[in-house]
Amino acid sequence: DTGVSQNPRHKITKRGQNVTFRCDPISEHNRLYWYRQTLGQGPEFLTYFQNEAQLEKSRLLSDRFSAERPKGSFSTLEIQRTEQGDSAMYLCASSPQVMYGYTFGSGTRLTVV
Amino acid sequence: DQQVKQNSPSLSVQEGRISILNCDYTNSMFDYFLWYKKYPAEGPTFLISISSIKDKNEDGRFTVFLNKSAKHLSLHIVPSQPGDSAVYFCAASARNNAGNMLTFGGGTRLMVKP
Numbered sequence: 382d383t384g385v386s387q388n389p390r391h392k393i394t395k396r397g398q399n400v401t402f403r404c405d406p407i408s409e410h411n412r413l414y415w416y417r418q419t420l421g422q423g424p425e426f427l428t429y430f431q432n433e434a435q436l437e438k439s440r441l442l443s444d445r446f447s448a449e450r451p452k453g454s455f456s457t458l459e460i461q462r463t464e465q466g467d468s469a470m471y472l473c474a475s476s477p478q479v480m481y482g483y484t485f486g487s488g489t490r491l492t493v494v
Numbered sequence: 495d496q497q498v499k500q501n502s503p504s505l506s507v508q509e510g511r512i513s514i515l516n517c518d519y520t521n522s523m524f525d526y527f528l529w530y531k532k533y534p535a536e537g538p539t540f541l542i543s544i545s546s547i548k549d550k551n552e553d554g555r556f557t558v559f560l561n562k563s564a565k566h567l568s569l570h571i572v573p574s575q576p577g578d579s580a581v582y583f584c585a586a587s588a589r590n591n592a593g594n595m596l597t598f599g600g601g602t603r604l605m606v607k608p
Contacts, residue, residue: 385537412594423498423583423598424538437593472537476594482528483596485537 385486387473393492394463401459402489406475413456414483415448416472417441424472430456463493497521498586500599507606513571515602517584520565524586528596529558529569532581541582542569574606 386405394400406413411432416424427446429437432453442448445463450456460467470490474483499518507513517527525546530538544551544558544567551558557570571578581603585596 414595421503421600423500423585423600424596425598426595429593429595431593437595474537482540482543485530485539487535487537 385473385475385484387471387486387489389489390487391490391492393494396465396493397462399459399461400463400491401457402471402473402491404456404458404473404486405454406456406473407484410475410477410484411453412476412478413450414474414476415456415458416474416485418470418472418488419468427458427471460491463491465493467491468493495520496600497524498584498597498599500582500584500602502602503600504603504605507574507604509576509606509608510573513569513574513578513604513606515569515571515582515584515604517567517569517599518565519567519586521586521588521597522565523588524597525589526587527558527560527567528585528587529556530583530585530598531578532583532601538583571604574604576606576608579604579606 388403413430415427418424428448430450445461448458470488472488474485476483528543529541531541532538542556560567581601583601585598
């Protein structure tokens, strides 16, 4: 088990383009989370899956954002029509059913130019 | 509205001395608190946690103290080592939060000088 894997590590895109990030959680973890971290701030919650069900979404997750977790395995986060304000580190984390200490991946750093 | 605050953006400590990182929260529903450590280009790594039924939890060189009446927690690192240099985030969760979402503070950058 290599932990939580996120791809790509870095993404530079032009404003208005769509981007998709992938997260592969620890295999036995049924909870998966997406957080966003901007410079000088702590991670902010975006959305949460239990198995394949998306159970919570933050108000930070505008209509341009969509996340999926087909079959309760890997997850994707898509941002449509990217804006410069979307530039951030996108972190994925997973945890077992009852546990507070997540395991985070190394993140995908998005730069919108 | 920042529910979890780390008022010191940075802290510099000499190797071997004690590092004390502080965190304040405003939401009285928070009942579980965690500290994460983050190195550059890596995701946050879980360090230590404490439930609101306790006021202290210790793990090796790391001790977390919780003062519920003051809505304050602190992380003590004794003795500090250069490898402890990183950004430390405190985070909190509420019992009625079925999804176990965490609210993070803004982080404190710790620099331990050899």
